[in-house]
Each structure stands twice: as C-alpha cells, then as structure tokens.
Amino acid sequence: MSFFEKLNHAIAHNQSLLVVGLDPNPEMMPKRYSTGEYSGDLMDGLKDWLHVIIQQTADLVCAYKPTYGFYKALGAPGLNLLEQTLAAIPDSIPIILDAKHGDLNTSTVFAETIFTRSRVDAVTLSPYSGQDHVAPFLIYPGKAVFILCCTSNPAAVAIQQYPQPQTPLYLQVVKEAKTWGAPEDLALEVGTTSPDVLAKIRAIAPERLILARSIWAEGGAELTQILAAGLNANGEGLLIPVPQDMLATEEPAAAIQPLREEINQARRQKIQQGSTCELWMPDVCFLEQHPHQDLILQLYDMGCILFGEFVQASGAVFPYYIDLRKVISNPQLFHLMLSAYAEILQDLTFDRIAGIPYGSLPTATGLSLRLHHPMIFPRKEVKAHGTRRVIEGHFEPGETVVVVDDILISGKSVMEGAAKLETGGLNVQDIVVFIDHEGGVKDRLRDNGYQAHSVLTISEITQTLYQAGRITQEQFQAFNHSVE
Numbered sequence: 001m002s003f004f005e006k007l008n009h010a011i012a013h014n015q016s017l018l019v020v021g022l023d024p025n026p027e028m029m030p031k032r033y034s035t036g037e038y039s040g041d042l043m044d045g046l047k048d049w050l051h052v053i054i055q056q057t058a059d060l061v062c063a064y065k066p067t068y069g070f071y072k073a074l075g076a077p078g079l080n081l082l083e084q085t086l087a088a089i090p091d092s093i094p095i096i097l098d099a100k101h102g103d104l105n106t107s108t109v110f111a112e113t114i115f116t117r118s119r120v121d122a123v124t125l126s127p128y129s130g131q132d133h134v135a136p137f138l139i140y141p142g143k144a145v146f147i148l149c150c151t152s153n154p155a156a157v158a159i160q161q162y163p164q165p166q167t168p169l170y171l172q173v174v175k176e177a178k179t180w181g182a183p184e185d186l187a188l189e190v191g192t193t194s195p196d197v198l199a200k201i202r203a204i205a206p207e208r209l210i211l212a213r214s215i216w217a218e219g220g221a222e223l224t225q226i227l228a229a230g231l232n233a234n235g236e237g238l239l240i241p242v243p244q245d246m247l248a249t250e251e252p253a254a255a256i257q258p259l260r261e262e263i264n265q266a267r268r269q270k271i272q273q274g275s276t277c278e279l280w281m282p283d284v285c286f287l288e289q290h291p292h293q294d295l296i297l298q299l300y301d302m303g304c305i306l307f308g309e310f311v312q313a314s315g316a317v318f319p320y321y322i323d324l325r326k327v328i329s330n331p332q333l334f335h336l337m338l339s340a341y342a343e344i345l346q347d348l349t350f351d352r353i354a355g356i357p358y359g360s361l362p363t364a365t366g367l368s369l370r371l372h373h374p375m376i377f378p379r380k381e382v383k384a385h386g387t388r389r390v391i392e393g394h395f396e397p398g399e400t401v402v403v404v405d406d407i408l409i410s411g412k413s414v415m416e417g418a419a420k421l422e423t424g425g426l427n428v429q430d431i432v433v434f435i436d437h438e439g440g441v442k443d444r445l446r447d448n449g450y451q452a453h454s455v456l457t458i459s460e461i462t463q464t465l466y467q468a469g470r471i472t473q474e475q476f477q478a479f480n481h482s483v484e
C-alpha cells in the first residue's frame with residue numbers, strides 16, 4: 001500500500017488527523033523510566049517509553065513521525081532503537097521519518113536505505129538543493145516526501161520572508177516544490193504559529209497535504225484558527241502534531257482523545273461550510289515560464305532593475321531604471337548573463353568583439369575569453385597625449401566587429417561607438433545588447449545599417465517580474481502605460 005493510501009486508510013479508520021512524534025529525547029523522558037522501581041538504563045527507558053506511546057495511541061493517530069536526529073544523537077544504540085521503534089508500529093499506520101535531509105551527495109544512498117531497508121513510508125526533506133536532491137527519493141513508488149517550506153523559528157524570518165513580506169521566499173519554495181512531484185508523492189511541512197502563513201500556503205497549494213509543526217508554541221494562535229486556515233474544503237489535507245507534553249503523561253490516550261474530537265468537529269464544520277466538492281487543477285505550466293526567468297529574478301533581487309520615476313540620459317522619465325553594472329560583483333550571475341549573450345553571438349559571423357565603455361567592457365572581456373575571439377574597444381574620450389588612439393587593441397582594417405552593449409534606449413551610445421570603430425576601417429553589422437528598451441530603437445539602428453539583437457526586452461522583464469510576484473500590479477500598470 002502506498003504512503004497516501006495507508007494514510008487515508010488510517011485517517012478514516014482512526015478518525016484522526018493527529019501525528020505522534022516518536023522522539024527518544026532524554027530531556028523529555030518521564031522520570032518514571034529512570035528512577036524509583038525502574039531498573040533499566042537510558043536506552044531501556046527510552047524504548048519502553050516510546051513503546052507505551054505507540055500502544056496507547058495506535059488507534060488515535062494517522063501517522064507516526066520519528067525524528068531521525070534524536071536517534072542519531074544516541075549513536076549506534078540510537079540507530080538500533082530506531083529499528084526497534086519502527087518495528088513496534090502497527091503495519092497499518094504510516095511512518096514519516098523526520099530527517100530534514102538536505103545533502104545532495106547522500107540523497108541516493110539515504111533514500112535507498114530508508115525506503116528499501118526500513119519500514120519508512122515518507123521522509124522530510126530540506127528544499128535548498130532543489131529538485132535534484134528530491135528526485136532520488138521520488139523514484140520509489142508509493143513512497144512520499146515532505147518538503148520543509150517554513151519553520152517558526154524567529155531568526156528564520158530574515159530568510160523566509162526575503163525579499164519582502166508580500167512575496168516571501170517560503171511561498172516560492174511551495175510554488176517550486178509543487179513542480180517536483182504529484183500531490184500523492186510530495187507534501188509540505190509547515191512550521192508556524194500563524195494561521196495567516198498556513199492560509200497563504202493553502203491558497204497556492206490547495207491540493208497538497210500539509211504537515212503542520214510548531215502550532216503549540218507559546219503565544220501561538222488558537223487551534224480552531226489553525227484548522228480553519230490549513231484544512232482544505234473537504235476538511236482534510238492537514239496533519240496535526242500531538243503536543244509533546246501529552247506524550248509524557250502516564251495516560252497519553254486520555255489527553256489525546258479530546259484533541260482528536262476537537263479537530264474532527266472543525267473538520268465537520270469545514271465540510272458543512274463548503275457546498276461544493278473542490279476540483280483541483282494543476283497550475284504548473286512550463287510553457288509560460290520565460291527561459292531566462294532565473295536571470296531576470298536574480299537581476300531584480302540584486303537591485304539591477306529598479307521601479308520608480310527615473311530621469312534617463314536623454315532627459316525622458318521612465319518608470320524603471322536598469323543598472324547592469326552591478327552584475328560584475330556577482331560572478332555566478334555574471335556567468336549566467338554572459339551565457340545568454342554567447343547564445344546570440346555564436347550564430348553571428350565576426351572577427352573581433354568590441355565593448356562600449358565603460359559599462360560593457362567587462363561583458364566584452366568575458367565573451368572574448370569564453371568564445372576565443374579577440375577584443376577591442378572604441379575609447380570613450382580620446383587622450384590628448386601618447387598614441388591618441390580612438391580604438392584600443394589590435395585589429396586589421398576590413399575586419400568585421402560585433403558590438404556588445406548593456407541596454408538600448410535611443411541607440412545613441414552604441415551608434416557613436418560603432419562610428420568610431422568604422423573610422424578605423426572596421427565593419428560593424430551586428431550589435432548585441434542585453435536589454436532592448438523597445439519603442440522602435442531596433443528599427444532606428446536598422447535604418448542606420450545595423451542589425452540589433454537583444455537577450456531580453458523590457459516588456460519580457462516586467463511581465464516575468466509581475467508573474468513571479470516581484471512587482472505589484474501598480475508598478476506593472478505604470479510600465480504598461482509608459483509604453484502605450
């Protein structure tokens with residue numbers, strides 16, 4: 001039986017959305033397993049405690065969740081204890097190993113160990129190594145992964161809310177993770193005390209199972225609010241952890257039963273509120289994603305694309321400003337950008353590459369080294385002493401030069417540069433820029449005898465930023481009005 005079948009069966013049979021953590025944490029172990037008449041050692045105490053929890057809760061929960069870290073921390077006896085604990089869990093209850101595994105190099109062996117040599121049905125994973133890390137776990141039919149989307153740790157806010165609270169990274173993790181696996185294979189782990197966070201995730205992932213965490217932290221919201229935000233319209237899709245302190249009592253079942261009923265009450269209400277049965281449609285469409293989406297988003301996040309009112313060199317006011325000069329300080333991004341230029345240059349015929357100073361000299365240098373074509377450049381201002389050269393670098397008159405520049409606004413800078421190269425007897429046909437401001441600038445260049453190529457247009461950039469939630473509707477509309 002697959003993880004999801006087992007889970008659904010356990011939910012229906014035990015009428016429960018509760019998950020019990022089976023954590024051999026010596027600090028949480030009740031004193032009765034180490035003092036008084038108890039004669040065993042620490043490992044015996046932990047084992048007996050966990051076994052009692054399983055016996056008491058097997059008809060009250062829909063899954064068990066052993067935290068791998070607690071077992072590892074106990075060394076070899078701890079790993080032995082994990083096996084004993086898993087063996088004590090009834091076959092009908094699925095096991096989610098809480099490993100938060102995040103290392104790409106060990107993903108294949110770890111997946112094989114837990115899914116073929118133990119009774120684990122699902123595992124929690126960190127999202128930071130991306131799909132490559134998750135794929136080795138998803139090749140096991142019937143097994144599932146839970147992707148950690150956010151945690152409730154206050155210090156994590158700086159990362160999870162980046163770059164801004166309206167478009168936080170944790171929601172991007174959810175959107176991205178949805179493309180890695182089907183709802184039956186890939187669920188989400190959400191640590192939060194905030195119903196708002198759960199509601200945002202539920203809104204973009206209505207079809208995903210969510211394993212809630214940290215909901216019992218002090219100062220957190222009421223359980224009813226958490227349930228209202230996280231349950232789907234069918235009163236399902238949310239797994240609720242049993243509070244740790246309930247597991248330390250002598251009769252965990254007595255404390256858990258009312259909690260189970262409270263949750264079921266909220267589930268019934270949710271079902272009554274929704275009059276229709278929800279049909280989930282996947283919102284993943286790879287065709288719509290811009291091929292340079294990553295590059296565009298990174299440029300924006302680095303502050304190379306700014307929205308607001310900016311006066312341009314021409315005196316005109318645009319609702320944006322592009323400053324690509326910063327890219328050289330981010331080698332990984334610069335590399336991506338050079339690859340995008342190189343894709344265009346490889347289809348052109350030329351002897352040398354010329355960069356327009358100053359902004360495009362690093363680009364021309366990078367392309368020259370990458371494509372093994374010599375570089376030259378027209379000087380911005382000609383020196384009044386020395387060689388008084390207009391063009392720096394070696395060239396032969398009659399050669400063909402491809403000109404590279406950052407952005408075409410009116411085309412003035414690039415045409416001035418090309419004209420200087422032509423005074424040296426060079427031919428300029430092709431001009432390659434990163435961004436085309438549009439508004440007919442390519443036609444203007446064509447009228448002057450140049451063929452202009454661009455990696456991106458400003459419309460593609462704003463459309464991508466808007467779709468990714470980086471810019472607001474107002475910013476997007478301001479841009480659209482400016483080009484009307």
Ligand SMILES: O=C(O)c1cc(=O)[nH]c(=O)n1[C@@H]1O[C@H](COP(=O)(O)O)[C@@H](O)[C@H]1O
Nearest residue numbers: 312313314321322407408409410411412413
């Ligand atoms: O000054 C500008 O107009 C300008 C606006 C902008 O958003 N980004 C930008 O880089 N620029 C500068 O404008 C140059 C191109 O403008 P044109 O010569 O009008 O095509 C670029 O090479 C930049 O030096």
